[in-house]
Amino acid sequence: MKKSIARRVNILYWLLIAVVAVILVWQLSSFFTGFAQGMSLSDEYLELHKEGRTMYAAPLDVKDYYTTDGADAYKHVITHTPDSSITVMARVATYGVRVEHDENISNPYAWMKKASVLLMVVEMVIYVLVLVFLFKTLQDIKRSMKNGTVFSRRVVRYARWTGILMIVCVVGFDIAMWLQGKYVLSLVEMCDTSLASMYMTPSPINSMVSIVIGLLVLFFAEVLGIGYDMSEEQKLTI
Amino acid sequence: MPIRVNIDIMMARRKITLGELAERIDITPANLSILKTGKARAVRFSTLCAICRELDCQVGDILEYVEGEEDDKEEKESNNDK
Structure with a gap:
């Protein structure tokens, strides 16, 4: 096999390994952060369970996010300069929704x-x-x-x-x-x-x-x- | 494979062994054995030329078309499709 081809394949191989390794490290760090949050959540979960309740969370998308546009869509004023020369507004696409309910509903x-x-x-x-x-x-x-x-x-x-x-x-x-x-x-x-x-x-x-x-x-x-x-x-x- | 290789018949007539023929035509005994047992997928003209030269025969003496003999691979594929 030509040396140039083998060298190119070698470079691509190590680049791919490096990128996958970076993705893994990033995902593992998110996992451990989530794990720590999960541990505190599980305490909360146990407390709720003692009261006969439970909780569940999931993201929900805002329906009209995709149908409304323009300045009216940006309903949430985040901040602005004292003289209102700059105003920062936001629109929400997804809410993280958490529901607590009785276990036997x-x-x-x-x-x-x-x-x-x-x-x-x-x-x-x-x-x-x-x-x-x-x-x-x-x-x-x-x-x-x-x-x-x-x-x-x-x-x-x-x-x-x-x-x-x-x-x-x-x-x-x-x-x-x-x-x-x-x-x-x-x-x-x-x-x-x-x-x-x-x-x-x-x-x-x-x-x-x-x-x-x-x-x-x-x-x-x-x-x-x-x-x-x-x-x-x-x-x-x- | 519908092409049957009769090289062993010519080798017996000329009283030449597999190893000797392989050496004379400059291919390995393993490859010549593949050809002899009909497992080869293709043969180069240069190889055919060398075999005919050493065995003093024609191409038709070594290769024979047999109608009805299906290729092993094609048979397996048609069985898989069924």
Whole structure:
């Protein structure tokens, strides 16, 4: 294999590792911050439980955010200079909504709460698997190139699984967020129907970019498969 | 594969072993064995030329088209589609 190609692949390999490592570190730091918040929340949760109550939170999007525009849309005055020469206004797209309720209230959407928690756990496991398969794919490509080949059946398999799991992970997370939002919205509706009509659940397919990347990885896996078949054919050409 | 390779018949006629023929035509015995057992996917003209030269035969003496014999790979794919 040409040295220039091998060098370029090496650089891209380490760049990709570095970017994924930065993303992981950032996500881990968010995880630990969230974990600390979760610990204090769990104390609060236990206190509420003693009173026979529970709480749940989810983001809800403001419905008219996407339909209103112009200066009227920016309803919240944040700050301004003493002479009002500068005024800072804001509009809210998403509220973090928290609902506290009695544990034994009857809600036909209660199954959504359990389903979203279960789905979140499953998707977190799948997310870890995506990272594992991604690293294995890159590692295998690098190892194959050292041996003078680029294509191997294992690389094709790992790349295919990476693509599939990426799509499943993203869609699963979005569905879990939608279920969470739907459950919280149902509780808001039980309090005030007109207030509930001002909000909506986050769109179930928010992460289109990640889905496109997953599809690209699947496409890349198929191209690798074609390359593997061609290289095998070449090996059996006497 | 619908193309049958009869190189072993010619080798027996000329009383030449696999290793000797491989050395004479400058390919490895493993590759010649792949050709002999019909596992090869393609043959270069240069290789055919060298084999015919060493075995003193024509291409038709080594390669034979047999109608009805499906390619192993094509057979597997058609079974998978079913």
